[in-house]
Amino acid sequence: MKVAVYSTRSYERPFFERANTDHKHSVTYLEPRLTTGSAVLANGYPAVSVFVDDDASAAVLRILHAGGTRLLALRSAGFNHVDVAEADRLGIKVLRVPAYSPYAVAEHAVGMMLTLNRKFHRAFNRVREQNFALDGLMGFDMHGKAVGVIGTGRIGEVVCRILTGFGCRVMAFDPSPSQACRSMGVEFVTKEDLYARSDIVTLHCPLTPQTRHMIDTTSLARMRPGVMLINTSRGAIIDSLALIESLKQGHVGSVGLDVYEEEGDLFFKDLSADVIKDDVFVRLMTFPNVLITAHQGFFTREACTAIAETTLGNLAGFESGSVNAENVVTPKMVV
Numbered sequence: 001m002k003v004a005v006y007s008t009r010s011y012e013r014p015f016f017e018r019a020n021t022d023h024k025h026s027v028t029y030l031e032p033r034l035t036t037g038s039a040v041l042a043n044g045y046p047a048v049s050v051f052v053d054d055d056a057s058a059a060v061l062r063i064l065h066a067g068g069t070r071l072l073a074l075r076s077a078g079f080n081h082v083d084v085a086e087a088d089r090l091g092i093k094v095l096r097v098p099a100y101s102p103y104a105v106a107e108h109a110v111g112m113m114l115t116l117n118r119k120f121h122r123a124f125n126r127v128r129e130q131n132f133a134l135d136g137l138m139g140f141d142m143h144g145k146a147v148g149v150i151g152t153g154r155i156g157e158v159v160c161r162i163l164t165g166f167g168c169r170v171m172a173f174d175p176s177p178s179q180a181c182r183s184m185g186v187e188f189v190t191k192e193d194l195y196a197r198s199d200i201v202t203l204h205c206p207l208t209p210q211t212r213h214m215i216d217t218t219s220l221a222r223m224r225p226g227v228m229l230i231n232t233s234r235g236a237i238i239d240s241l242a243l244i245e246s247l248k249q250g251h252v253g254s255v256g257l258d259v260y261e262e263e264g265d266l267f268f269k270d271l272s273a274d275v276i277k278d279d280v281f282v283r284l285m286t287f288p289n290v291l292i293t294a295h296q297g298f299f300t301r302e303a304c305t306a307i308a309e310t311t312l313g314n315l316a317g318f319e320s321g322s323v324n325a326e327n328v329v330t331p332k333m334v335v
């Protein structure tokens, strides 16, 4: 099938080329992000593949549709960057990669907890400057700490498993609690209870209208003083301004962010010679107790292999009329 792959990065291409040896799709790799301006590049392509920083809003989808696109193949699990209702109305099928490696993201989230706690980032720099003093590097035992996991789907479940292994007391909130988590001893509680009792809160739910700014001034105030907050899900689950205020007041103890609500203009690019105009992001970068990574939770060899294989498999399924039902994104999933 003929497919235009937007936002192709050099590191992705070998995985796609390897996965395409059997499929033999006709793949055009495009470096630009999908936007209203670049959508015409897909003219005549029945399939378009996009990543999380591409814009698949209604206006863009209408341009793609006019150019003959009938399949949007997401190289991600999340689909908050897609106007799914408009795609449905236009008859554009949206297929995603629902699970590529929950381990990649879960391990990144736990890595952030360990880094913030034991301050590896600071220790690394100190030792290179021959400063072997330990002042300011003290952490705490993870063993016995209360960790609140919001969202116990594929990634949240792996996080629970790792933290249970550490000897943490794991509690969780999810409108559809996971049986697997219950059986490993995770206690399901209300969101308010989780905020009030957790030493660490980690977010693993999707971005939906219900979860947008779920972490705001009110929920932050309910959390324990000194709480560690980890977000590897989607940036807009946290109200960044409320988070900055809470950090300034010294209420939130430390924060690990792999995602940011306005990351579209920043992440996945080398801006080292540019002036960053997003003052909120720049303020977040100034806190010594905030660790930011640029949406790299998914970034393991295993995950990239699975993303390429499932994406190209989705094209084959669409062509042969046998799509994997689990990979289909429908408007019902957005409510």
Ligand code: NAI
Pocket: 077, 078, 098, 099, 102, 105, 150, 151, 152, 153, 154, 155, 156, 173, 174, 175, 176, 204, 205, 206, 207, 208, 210, 211, 232, 233, 234, 258, 259, 295, 296, 297, 298, 299
């Ligand atoms: P999943 O669909 O397997 O699990 C999501 C869970 O969240 C489900 O159990 C669902 O019931 C729960 N949920 C839905 N609404 C909720 C709410 N209001 N409060 C609490 N829980 C709620 O998804 P998966 O694979 O575990 O991924 C989770 C999120 O991680 C994705 O939506 C995506 O945004 C993010 N992600 C981030 C990546 C990264 O590189 N940083 C890579 C892959 C996913």
